[in-house]
Amino acid sequence: NAGVTQTPKFQVLKTGQSMTLQCAQDMNHEYMSWYRQDPGMGLRLIHYSVGAGITDQGEVPNGYNVSRSTTEDFPLRLLSAAPSQTSVYFCASSYTQGTEAFFGQGTRLTVV
């Protein structure tokens, strides 16, 4: 069982570039979410989805888009990268919203 798989593991972007962080889970979980982790800030929720076709904003959604066309995949798009988006990004999935979250390995993103 692969669990939650994130790609890429590392990425460097120039300011203004766009990119998509990929996230896939093979546990048939309904709930998926994206967090960013910054020193001293813990994990902050960016966007989440309670099922295919349904997405909603979290605490820090600005500059990010998501979609959920299948149960397995939940990509995160950076529309126009800014240095403030330099962070470690984690995708997580849960059986349902509010139950144990399973996290991916993370993507370390640097925007220069």
Added chain:
Amino acid sequence: QQQVKQSPQSLIVQKGGISIINCAYENTAFDYFPWYQQFPGKGPALLIAIRPDVSEKKEGRFTISFNKSAKQFSLHIMDSQPGDSATYFCAASGGYGQNFVFGPGTRLSVLP
């Protein structure tokens, strides 16, 4: 009201000692309190969790103590080992249908 406060920010303990990390919350609607453990370069993983109907939960060397009236909960690691060196996050949610709110994390170092 959605915040979860966590202390200390960092903790150094000798091997065999007791590590104690404290968290506090304001939202009385929270009813699920997990602790996540994160090793460098990895995603967080669920360590232990408690619901407010009990005051203590123990799993091996890890114990959660919960004080509902004070709105506080803590993680105790008995007989701390160098392999316990990691970042620990407390979290809270209102249960099914609610997102998690994470504390800022505590970096634990256990000296051999």
